[in-house]
Amino acid sequence: MKVFAPKTLLVALAAAAGLAACSPTTTAADAPAASARAAETLLMDRHDSVMTQTGRLYELRQQIATAKPANPGPYVHGLQAADNAMMAWMHGYHAPDTATTPAPARLAYIQQQQVKLQAVEKQMHGTIDSAAALLKQAPGTPAPATK
Template sequence: MKKMLLLPLCAALFASAATLTSCGNGGTTAQAPTTPAAQAKAAEDSVMARHDRLMGQSEQVVELAAKLQATPRPPRPLLAKLQAADQAMMTWMHQYQAPDSAAPAPQRLAYLQDQQQQLAAIEKQLTSALDSAKAAVGRMPAAATAAPTPAPGQ
């Protein structure tokens, strides 16, 4: 009788242990890279992921700027804020150069950490501009935010 009670208990423990070790990572635990080269690679991946995320936000800048420019009296300071945020992103992209893989790992890591800081500042600027633009568009009448339609015969 005791053996029959232990069997379901062992099965339950085994199942929960298997779940703990296979949380979508193939049974390995996520650890921070330990070698300087691995740290530099992780930093580069992080910079590129942030860049990709910010590029998605840059697309919103263009959409919101178009809506604001289509109004009878476009808010020039807000448009300038959107343009400055977009320009900051474009400037960063033009100046960024992936670190030379032959360079020492600590040097690559320092460069990438600096790039992360620059992107963090751009992200803050971009988020502020987008939040302001979204609020302005949200206050506009629905007809003003619709895409302009071409006149007949055009």
Template sequence: MLFGSLLALLATGCQPASAPDAPATTASGTGPDLMENSPGMMAEHDHMAGMAATPAAAAGQGPYAQAMRLHDAAMNRMDALAAERQRLAGALAQLGTAKPANPGRAARLRRTVAALEAADGQMMDWMHNAHAPDSTSHSGAQVAAYWQQQLPVLRKIDQRTTAALDSARALR
């Protein structure tokens, strides 16, 4: 069980920096694994890592490994979401004090801040509501089926996050 959990953890992309296939940096530039700085997120990740039941999942293939790669990518962009949200909120505050006010730009800033918040909220909701079947009491097929169902949800989160960040960066 411990060996399988270790293999599952390695398969998710949370390898040590010396691993040959570990990413050098992330899209947000925060390093290969933002979760190492967040004990709560790491505990959640460890909990999910223990749910990989199949050899394919342990080897970095299959729906569990795909889901965890999407999860890890989203988590690595949470700082960028927060930074852009803060930057745009500041721009919105400055715009409110400018004379004459630009209502079109203010509306666009508010919509983009809302999109950033929605992307963050969707990821947090998914993490709090993900309840994969325990691999000790369910078959590997049941566990794999659960993760297969989660892939479209995680892809949608990834798309929403990308779109929100792109919109925010366009408002320079």
């Protein structure tokens, strides 16, 4: 599972922009477009990483339903909210058209989406950790499988 820290993301974006600008086949005019493409690739990689956790949300909801721990409501609601946040991000994301949107605007949009997706990722990891801890505390229930 890939977890992207904000500093790691910024370093990767800066490196991608630097490499794109220094590439012998990239002109100065192409550098913003290359940076936007690199940023979009990183965004989609993060999306893919976060999406792998959506199955875990479902598994934990099922395990909570089976284990019937005390006061499961907030945990179940948290798991559903994390899933809803991911779905909302996916439905709200619209890849900028490379033919009609200038590269700097594409890059700005993609960076904005990175921040939003990072918040979804944080929410998802937090609720997964909380639900797993609840299941560990429930008497007589096996510990949830870790992935």
